[in-house]
Amino acid sequence: MTTERFDPATSDLRWQAAWYAAQCFAADDNSAKPRSFVLEMFPYPSGRIHIGHVRNYTMGDVLARTKRMQGFEVLHPMGWDAFGMPAENAAMEKGVHPGGWTRANIKAMTEQLKRLGFSFDWSREISTCKPDYYGQEQALFLDLYAGGLVYRKESAVNWDPVDMTVLANEQVIDGRGWRSGALVEKRKLNQWFLKITQFADELLEGLDGLENWPEKVRTMQANWIGKSQGLKATFRFPAGSPLSFRGGAGGGVSPPDATSREEDRPHPNSSPETQSSEAQREGLSGIEVFTTRPDTIFGASFVAVAAEHPIAQGVAGNSPDAQAFIDLCRSGGTTAAELETTEKLGFDTGLKAVHPLDPSITLPVYIANFVLMEYGTGAVMGVPAHDQRDFEFATKYGLEITRVVAASAADADKPFAGEAESGDGVCVNSRFLDGLRVAEAKAAVIARAESEGWGTAETQYRLRDWGVSRQRYWGTPIPFIHCEICGVVPVPKKDLPVVLPEDVDFKTPGNPLLRHPTWKHVACPQCGKPATRETDTLDTFVDSSWYFLRFASQPSDRPFDREMLKKWLPVEQYIGGIEHAILHLLYARFWTRALQHIGLIDFAEPFASLFTQGMVTHETYIKETSFSPDPTVLSEVEGPSFSSAALKEKGSPSTSSGQTGRGDDPFGVGESISIKLEQYLSPSEIRKEDGKAFEIATGEEVKIGRVIKMSKSKKNVVDPDNIIATHGADAIRWFMLSDSPPERDLPWSEAGIEGCSRFVQRLWRLFGQYDANATGEDKPLDRKRDQSVAAATGDIAALSFNKAVARIYDLANAIEKSAPSASRSVAIRTLLLLVSPMMPHLAEEAWAAFDISGGETGLIAQAAWPPVDPALLIEDEVTIAIQVLGKLRDTITVAKGLSKEELEALALASDKVQRALDGKAVKKVIVVPDRLVNVVA
């Protein structure tokens, strides 16, 4: 072997094999050492590892390796989130089996991960698509069912009539299925739900204890749960004015939809069944509203209900105008931009509602387009003075705007500056509430409502129960059986796992489980009569809601070993992308609490610390081609096929202004039009020179675009395999840790990876200078060494890898500049240990090749982390900044620990200080020992 250069191509594989042979990353359940569970979010086996994975797993690996060296028993596992739609799409497009496709991807990606030298305990590998995993998931699902946390109900879903499947909201684009392009229908299907709302409060309050989670994630989850407290109040209809639509000419519109709201979001701690009757009653005697501002109740000037509200439906039964208005509401868009500009519209039903605190006041009842059926009671009291939406509505329809909250009593009749005032203040024009602060008034109104029986304190959540049914093949079969006699019957645990049949076909759209000739036919476990299996499968987010438990223990006969979980859980450090801030992390928290609730585990929160890493970004390369269009092409430019092909119109006004320009002068009679086509080029098609980019094929300069997340459509992706082949695993790992703080985006660059590669070689040369027999002491280098260890250790613990990297560069620079000595050899050995978690292959190679191990046998992966001598951390000399009036004028290097008087004297003795003082009298001198002296003149 030559020691001239480090050769990753051979070394990487050699040490990966050595680690495997020594089993040095297998976590010992029975170890007496302190434990650490380091976990990165497991990947979906899409086919190839991408650079984001590399960043994620490098961070976790550095942490895991460092912790091992520091004497921890580390659990650092890896697995596969292996169920999901891409496998089925591949099946449909390429005619391969989802299972075969997934397993092939797992195999390929496992090789890629191993090639990067990650210190995973592969003996604990999990694939969620294997029956030994999803079978235990079915068992847990049954346990949750037994614990009352699983229920079934009819619910509206997005149904793609072409693909014959349910689509998630994110998969519906402009009302069409993302794959088929078919108009999506709303369908009512019986679906399985998990009662996450029962834990809404717990999940919210639990966030306070998650101090080692990013504030951002905690905030996002809190917003998602969306707790708001207020009053649910009934505004009854006047006596003697029964609702005309009840049983009236309008065809007896009973309010069947009255139940829809409650069905969509069952209230915490109450079953869906009790809610519907409650809701039905509500439609009769009055209108139930929810408000977070009961203090403003005397400012109410109308009541508004949603278009889907039973009262609106009832009115529509008698009034074509009302029906037309409801239809209008439904046609409105729901995108942010549309909502921003949509005018508040209402339809006066002619109905009146009585103010609960003063029967002499009656309020008009409107159907309004801004009231949502899905939230609260689907009806609001309109208080224009203190709610912006109500304000706009009242302004449009000439309704009264009564101020009931003001800065002070003196402002009781202050006019409004064109908008509602939603802030704090004191109540005015509010009778018994006058003078109370908002918070006091809220309590007073609620108390009154409860004592008089027209309302109750109410907490509303934005969070809905978690619908887990998917009409898909490639997922965990929901372990239930439908029997005509016995109803819905759980599969007995002894019959688990309910295994997915392999012999399915994807030639026709829809769920293959539904069409399978035999699979779904079973005997009812209760009565033994012919019955059918549930053919829905579980949302894949269920799979990832408990996989961390399975990593800690994998008994074959139950989901986990409770005692083993006590040893390893919660996960000490979880690392993954911010894109999972809500769904995955909320579901995993819920699942953990649910398991604790039903008594299966002993902790409430799964992840003690969470770290969300930034994305890897890359600049884009844009080739602009101009051409003069003929009319047929121009018309195509407007079409979706063109605009979706990464094309933008820019530059010339006639093209960028689009429709308007075209209307009166379609093709720019007075000037020639050129359209700029923008086409993205991939980094491999580019050569860079002096900060400019050129297309290799043509030599033409191309525009360097924004640095953005790597994506196929922008072609700004780099393939980890190519980088490993060229530079080795350590260089790419080093790049992932360098420069950018790990929570921020990391811009990938060719120059950057080359720099990393050079540093790998530079370290190799430096390690080659190790001389076990060198003598002599180098005190400053000793100090530098210990300071570097102390700092880097802290930086790694804080996941500030970029800072640890800077410390390592710094130490390497210092060693290179130093003369041979025993200190230098110790420093080289220390440096090697410090970089070993980051560049493990180089470290092992040098450890062995240059005999740096110094008597320690075995791998550097098993060596001890370098110790720090606290005495060496203390400098004996310090550089003192000398300021005059806060401006730096001089620095002096003195022995540490000089007294204030000595420092003051030294500062005043400085020529530079005297020159800056220019004869002015010194008023006072501020001395910060061992830091600075500031002379104030």
Added chain:
RNA sequence: GCGGACGUGGCGGAACCGGUAGACGCCAGGGACUUAAAAUCCCUUGAUCUUUGAUCGUGCGGGUUCGAGUCCCGCCGUCCGCACCA
């Protein structure tokens, strides 16, 4: 609209608790070595000026302080999340 994060050289970014702004890396420039190139090594590198030194400089405007990138008040901008949530 609500919530959150951020704003420092050509670039990525350092800077403990208010105490020498720009560590470390990249890019760039100059030099050494070489027949040459690569590789490597050394030096320079915030701006300006009258350059042994001075002035300015952490998005903008104020303030507190002996001293502010850091604290306070008011703006501007960028990014992210949520959104007619009553």
